[in-house]
Amino acid sequence: MSEWSRVTRPIPVPNEWTKPFWDSAKRGVLALQRCQTCKHFQHPPYATCVRCMAIELAFEPVSGKGQIYAYTIMYHAGDKRFAAAIPYASIIVELDDAPGALLAANLLGAPYTEAKVGRRVEVVFEPLNDDITLPQFRLARDSG
Amino acid sequence: MWEHRCKVAVSGVGFSKVTRSAEIPLAAHALEAVRGAVEDSGLAMSDIDGLATYPELPATGHAMIDGVTVVSVNCMMAMLKLPNLTWHVQVETVNIGGAVQQAVNALLAGVCKYAVVWRAMHNPKGTYQNLPGTYAQGPAQFTAPYGFGGPGQGMAVAYTRWLERHNQPREKMATLAVTQRRHSHKNPHAYFCGQPLTREDYLNSRMVAYPFCLYDCDIPVQGAVAIVLTTAERARALKARPAYIAGYGQRLAFEVAGRIGSLSSYMEGGRSSSRLTWERSGFSPKDVDVAQIYDGFSASVIYGLESYGFCKEGEALDFIQDGRIELDGELPLNTFGGSLGTGRIHGLWHIIEGALQASGRAGERQVADVNVSFVGASAPIVQGTTFIFVREPY
Numbered sequence: 001m002s003e004w005s006r007v008t009r010p011i012p013v014p015n016e017w018t019k020p021f022w023d024s025a026k027r028g029v030l031a032l033q034r035c036q037t038c039k040h041f042q043h044p045p046y047a048t049c050v051r052c053m054a055i056e057l058a059f060e061p062v063s064g065k066g067q068i069y070a071y072t073i074m075y076h077a078g079d080k081r082f083a084a085a086i087p088y089a090s091i092i093v094e095l096d097d098a099p100g101a102l103l104a105a106n107l108l109g110a111p112y113t114e115a116k117v118g119r120r121v122e123v124v125f126e127p128l129n130d131d132i133t134l135p136q137f138r139l140a141r142d143s144g
Numbered sequence: 145m146w147e148h149r150c151k152v153a154v155s156g157v158g159f160s161k162v163t164r165s166a167e168i169p170l171a172a173h174a175l176e177a178v179r180g181a182v183e184d185s186g187l188a189m190s191d192i193d194g195l196a197t198y199p200e201l202p203a204t205g206h207a208m209i210d211g212v213t214v215v216s217v218n219c220m221m222a223m224l225k226l227p228n229l230t231w232h233v234q235v236e237t238v239n240i241g242g243a244v245q246q247a248v249n250a251l252l253a254g255v256c257k258y259a260v261v262w263r264a265m266h267n268p269k270g271t272y273q274n275l276p277g278t279y280a281q282g283p284a285q286f287t288a289p290y291g292f293g294g295p296g297q298g299m300a301v302a303y304t305r306w307l308e309r310h311n312q313p314r315e316k317m318a319t320l321a322v323t324q325r326r327h328s329h330k331n332p333h334a335y336f337c338g339q340p341l342t343r344e345d346y347l348n349s350r351m352v353a354y355p356f357c358l359y360d361c362d363i364p365v366q367g368a369v370a371i372v373l374t375t376a377e378r379a380r381a382l383k384a385r386p387a388y389i390a391g392y393g394q395r396l397a398f399e400v401a402g403r404i405g406s407l408s409s410y411m412e413g414g415r416s417s418s419r420l421t422w423e424r425s426g427f428s429p430k431d432v433d434v435a436q437i438y439d440g441f442s443a444s445v446i447y448g449l450e451s452y453g454f455c456k457e458g459e460a461l462d463f464i465q466d467g468r469i470e471l472d473g474e475l476p477l478n479t480f481g482g483s484l485g486t487g488r489i490h491g492l493w494h495i496i497e498g499a500l501q502a503s504g505r506a507g508e509r510q511v512a513d514v515n516v517s518f519v520g521a522s523a524p525i526v527q528g529t530t531f532i533f534v535r536e537p538y
Contacts, residue, residue: 011278012285044286050399070407072300073354078293079275087351090291092301092406102406104290117308134289 001111006084011132017045020059025133030123031059032098041098064123065140066095069102071115089115093137109138146391146424150537152248153379153386154371154499156185159333162367162487165267170366171211174264175223177370185372186383187258192372194250194259195220195232196243201266202488203364204294205274215264215368231256238394240492241521241529245392247373257374263492264368272364296361296441299523300353302407303443307355309407310458314355317442318346320464320477321359321484324439327471328481330509335365335487360442365487369496376537387499387517387533390427393420395528407447414451414524421530422453427516429453432532434501434511435475436494437520439482448520452530476511491521495531502533 014022017033024031032041035049036056048055071091077083089107094100107115108124120140127133158180160173182189199214210219217232231250235242240263247259273294280288292298307314325341328334341359349358379386395413399406422428429452437448446460454475455463469477480486480497498519500506519531 007291009290010275010280010284010288012289013279013281014285015282018285044283070301070305072297072304072356073351074291074297075351076353078271078273079288079291080271081275082291085291087354088291090297090301104287104292106290117305128289 002085002088002106004085004088004106004108008081009128009134010081011128012134017047021045022132024059024061025125025135026131028125028133029061030064030135031061032095032101033057034060041095041101043098043101043103062095062097064095064135066093066121068092068107068115068117068119068121069094070117071107073112073115087112091115091121091137093121103135105135105137107138108136114139145426148252149390149425150388150534151376152251152373153376153388154496154503154533155374155379155382155384155386156181156183156187156372157496157500158182158184158370160368162333162335162365162489164335164363164365165269166366169212170264170266170368171215171219171223173366173368174215174220174262174370177264177368178220178224178260178262181260181370181372184384185258185374187372189224190227191258192224192226192260193228193230194247194256195226195229196235196247196259196261198235198240198243198263200239201268202295203268203272203274206268213266213268215262220262231259238529239522239527240490241392241495241527241531242394244371244373244492244495244521244531245394245529248389248392251373251375257378259373260370261373261492262368262370263490265365265489267364267366296356297353299441299443300356302410302447303355305407306443306446312458312461315347316461316465317360318343320439320442320445320469321346323464323469324478324482324484327479327509328485330507331480331485334481334485335363336481336485356441356443359484362440362483362488365489367487367489369489369492371492371496371499385503385505387502387535388537390516390532390534390538391421391423391425392532393417393424393530395524410447410524411451411457413528414448414520417524417528417530418452418520421532425532427532431516432475432518433514433516434479435477435518435520436480436482436498437478438491438494438522439478439484440488440490440523442484444523445477447524451524452518452520471509471511479506479509479511491529494519494521498531498533502535504535
């Protein structure tokens, strides 16, 4: 199991496009930007819908269930703050509700060797400070 | 087919000394490479009237200092004081291949006669990828908090997807690393020239970002390479045999910044760039006699072989086996050693080797009977460009 307790993560700085994502995460809700015209979810947030070019976009909650689209196991701490967790799994999650919108995360609560393409995962929330809470993922409880 | 095929040629190439760390300012490396290319073509420096480059340091968290960490067009102009300069450009979107393509366009437009393109790469002191400090701004806010740092990880995630979707073992990549290292021993300018690498070295090497071990990653170095481009007619009057540009392309797809590279986006980048190159040149993958495919990380070669059409999706790790990519194989690949053999100088060295092979000037590593020489000059996803050089205009 990767040792995350001694890792100091860089703190995300919300901007005008991303603030609703972080505001939702703080409330324990995973919300992604959605085109109000074609209903396409996208992540990271962007100025326009990258599918239909509409500019009417809003953040809507998603279920937080999905699967590991891809992953890497980090053995080299380019950022020394992550050295304590090595080796650790950095994963890319594709959500059931938002095909094509890929979220980066770590695989929490399981040995890094459990990271495999296609494994079912679900969102959990990791508070970094009073303002910022990181969406993270663990193996889905119903995945067996 | 492209009406301008074979109307521009590479007629000189040059190399600086490649060192592991910075011993002299990067500008001195760039100057050495440019002088070498001009001398190779048989021109005088005063003949050069066009300049193009892509001045970028792919490391993060380091100061940009012109002449030290990058070598811009302004820096080169200040050094060379070219009396007949008529055109210059720096490109942004498609790495050094874009600078070469702009130089081709300028020559075709008649706004310069002899253009020099260089790529200079710095190896900064300390950690190559210095991740953001206490805070993660912009696109990094969605990646850095999870320990995603340099491009290696961004490449690694797509590679795990490729390996597991196609049920392939990473150990097969040893063939690429070992073959390219052997090729680099016939390239006196390569950083790893003369340093052997065995299959066992690859299989036992330390993991960096699974599935990438140490030998899947090119080594950061300090150095520069350069070429002289001119019109075909002028090239025929120069010292070096010309390598004619039969076609080129650039990637036409782009995903929103900050998203970690998905396998499909690598493939779309490569397909879009190579499609232009095949259409413009009139050739197809089966016509290619020798190929250089960007290999800053080994998996780029896999995405390249598949998205350019040399083999089907999922087959690339089998394709590189059984001697196929040896100098006398069916598709000799990265015959100069690739970035894995030369060190991290980006794609201009791939372009140089493509030109040298087409003009029969690759020396000890020359592939027999080359006419069609293919180059994929950068990772297909965000920076991809492709080229075909030929020995005989058609």
